[in-house]
Amino acid sequence: MEEEKVILVDQNDEQIGLMPKMEAHEKGLLHRAFSVFVFNDKNELMLQQRAHSKYHSPGLWTNTCCSHQREGESNIAAGKRRLMEEMGFSTELNDTISFIYKAPFDNGLTEHEFDHILVGNFQQEPKLNLEEAAAWKWMALEDVKKDMTDNPSVYTEWFKIIFDKYYQTIQQ
Structure with a gap:
């Protein structure tokens, strides 16, 4: 099976090429990505605990x-595809904010992404793909913010960055 490719982009999110995902992360090259934030009617965020078999950030909590x-x-089609593949459900998504971030990892890989935050609403329990996600939970945004401060090591590096960016945006 051919390795999945990422879309290399410039600072304006214009496509400049394609590259195998692992190579882009090894070289730390800027590429397009998305992050899905699903809320329930109580405005709680659905968090995912990454599967323990993941090649980086295994067992950590994330969006x-x-x-x-x-x-x-x-962006929307990609978000819906991965939401179904990882969490086993579909919902309408809205493309909200986008920004560039860079997060290096201890294993030598670097996330350097032009990230689009997609937001949706869902009221039921997901049907987890256990190869992707080990667990899930709902958390109020204020509780996520506090827990990230108290227990930063249980969250993915990118989630700490994108959560902060999203939280700042909704506070304005």
Whole structure:
């Protein structure tokens, strides 16, 4: 099976090429990505605990799901695809904010992403793909913020960055 490719982009999110995902992360090259935040009617965020078999950040808590768009795939279509693949459900998503971040990891890989935050609403329990996610929970945003301060090591590096960016945006 051919390794999935990511879309390399410039600072304006214009596509400049394609590259195998692992190579892009090894070289720390800027590529397009998305992060899904799903809320319930109590405005609690659905968090995912990454599967313990993941090649980086295994067992850490993160946003509902995240991944990379495929060539020719819209942000919304990509978000819906991965939400179904990881969490086993579909819901309408809205493309909200986007920004660039960079997060190096101890294993030598670097996330350097032009990230699009997609937001949706869902009231039921997900049907987890256990190869992707080990567990899930709902948390109020204030509780996530406090727990990230008290227990930063249980969260993925990118979630700490994107949560802070999203939280700042909704506070304005």
